[in-house]
Amino acid sequence: MALITCKPCGHEIAKSAKTCPNCGAAKTSAAASIxxxxxxxxxxxxxxxxxxxxxxxxxxxxxxxxxxxxxWYEGGTLAKGSxxxxxxxxxxxxxxxxxxxxxxxxxxxxxxxxxxxxxxxxDDFKPWAVLLTAELDSAFEAxxxxxxxxxxxxxxxxxxTAVMVMAMSGWLAL
Numbered sequence: 001m002a003l004i005t006c007k008p009c010g011h012e013i014a015k016s017a018k019t020c021p022n023c024g025a026a027k028t029s030a031a032a033s034i035x036x037x038x039x040x041x042x043x044x045x046x047x048x049x050x051x052x053x054x055x056x057x058x059x060x061x062x063x064x065x066x067x068x069x070x071x072w073y074e075g076g077t078l079a080k081g082s083x084x085x086x087x088x089x090x091x092x093x094x095x096x097x098x099x100x101x102x103x104x105x106x107x108x109x110x111x112x113x114x115x116x117x118x119x120x121x122x123d124d125f126k127p128w129a130v131l132l133t134a135e136l137d138s139a140f141e142a143x144x145x146x147x148x149x150x151x152x153x154x155x156x157x158x159x160x161t162a163v164m165v166m167a168m169s170g171w172l173a174l
Contacts, residue, residue: 073099083153098129
């Protein structure tokens with residue numbers, strides 16, 4: 001019978017033993033250790049991805065947006081629309097819709113405290129609406145195959161997707 005050393009207590013145990021009879025520690029295999037390491041690396045990578053991709057950076061917040069109407073936040077009609085509607089909409093309509101969606105979440109006090117602190121008047125919503133518009137443009141990016149595009153986006157509604165984007169971005173006080 002082959003013996004190995006228990007890592008926690010140093011007691012010699014049978015290689016086939018699942019736990020150490022001296023300290024009760026479970027024997028870990030190299031495969032289990034590698035699996036655990038891979039799991040933690042994937043979780044860390046996901047956290048860094050979420051943080052980097054979905055956190056507004058100063059450069060994006062400072063970029064000017066072309067004047068699309070007298071009141072940039074008026075005229076949004078896409079909140080109840082589909083991903084296909086979003087793909088066909090004007091930039092002005094998309095931006096106004098995002099402003100409307102953000103305003104509803106703000107009125108219900110569901111935005112994160114960090115974002116709530118930045119919103120003093122309607123123009124403070126604009127950088128957030130620009131970022132949300134960009135994220136929704138990415139989410140609803142058209143598939144080159146028109147039939148596949150129709151299948152993918154005809155049942156995805158703009159409001160639900162926007163809420164998912166805001167939640168994943170850490171914008172919501174959950």
